[in-house]
Amino acid sequence: MAKKPPIAPPSADATEHEGIQPAKPARFHGAALAGASFDDVDLRGARLHNASLAEAELDDVDLRNARLHNVSLAGAELDDVDLRDARLHNVSLAEAELDDISLAGARFNDADAATTRWSDASLRRARFEGSDLREVEIVGCAIDGLTIDGVRIDRLLEEAKYQSRASQAPKATEKEAPPKKPRKGRKP
Numbered sequence: 001m002a003k004k005p006p007i008a009p010p011s012a013d014a015t016e017h018e019g020i021q022p023a024k025p026a027r028f029h030g031a032a033l034a035g036a037s038f039d040d041v042d043l044r045g046a047r048l049h050n051a052s053l054a055e056a057e058l059d060d061v062d063l064r065n066a067r068l069h070n071v072s073l074a075g076a077e078l079d080d081v082d083l084r085d086a087r088l089h090n091v092s093l094a095e096a097e098l099d100d101i102s103l104a105g106a107r108f109n110d111a112d113a114a115t116t117r118w119s120d121a122s123l124r125r126a127r128f129e130g131s132d133l134r135e136v137e138i139v140g141c142a143i144d145g146l147t148i149d150g151v152r153i154d155r156l157l158e159e160a161k162y163q164s165r166a167s168q169a170p171k172a173t174e175k176e177a178p179p180k181k182p183r184k185g186r187k188p
């Protein structure tokens with residue numbers, strides 16, 4: 001799949017010179033958006049509460065600093081989605097596909113992410129608390145500072161890799177040297 005350029009916010013200069021006021025964050029309360037398709041949408045700071053986006057397709061969507069509470073994204077496809085510094089509480093991502101997304105600094109609380117697949121995602125400084133992460137597949141993701149239930153996962157993985165290398169290294173064994181034969185003295 002061809003990569004799109006990253007989402008770029010409008011320049012501050014354009015907003016000031018043109019007298020354009022920044023849009024207020026979108027609010028979706030009780031929205032039934034199951035199966036909806038969002039493409040190239042700016043929802044920075046949006047508030048989603050008691051909303052269903054099950055099996056929705058989100059492509060090139062900016063949800064930075066968004067707040068999602070009681071939201072279903074079960075079976076959804078998220079591609080090139082920016083959730084940096086978002087807060088997700090009681091959110092279902094079960095069986096969702098997450099590709100080329102940023103969750104840097106995001107906070108998950110009581111989230112269901114079981115059987116999701118995460119590829120090319122940034123999980124730097126993301127926090128997961130009280131969340132279901134069973135059978136999550138994480139491929140090609142940046143996890144620097146990822147914390148799950150107070151445990152830094154990047155450090156845990158480094159330690160596991162070190163232990164694995166140490167256990168696979170051939171053990172140095174000393175071979176017993178054959179007994180030395182007494183030297184026969186030379187006759188002058």
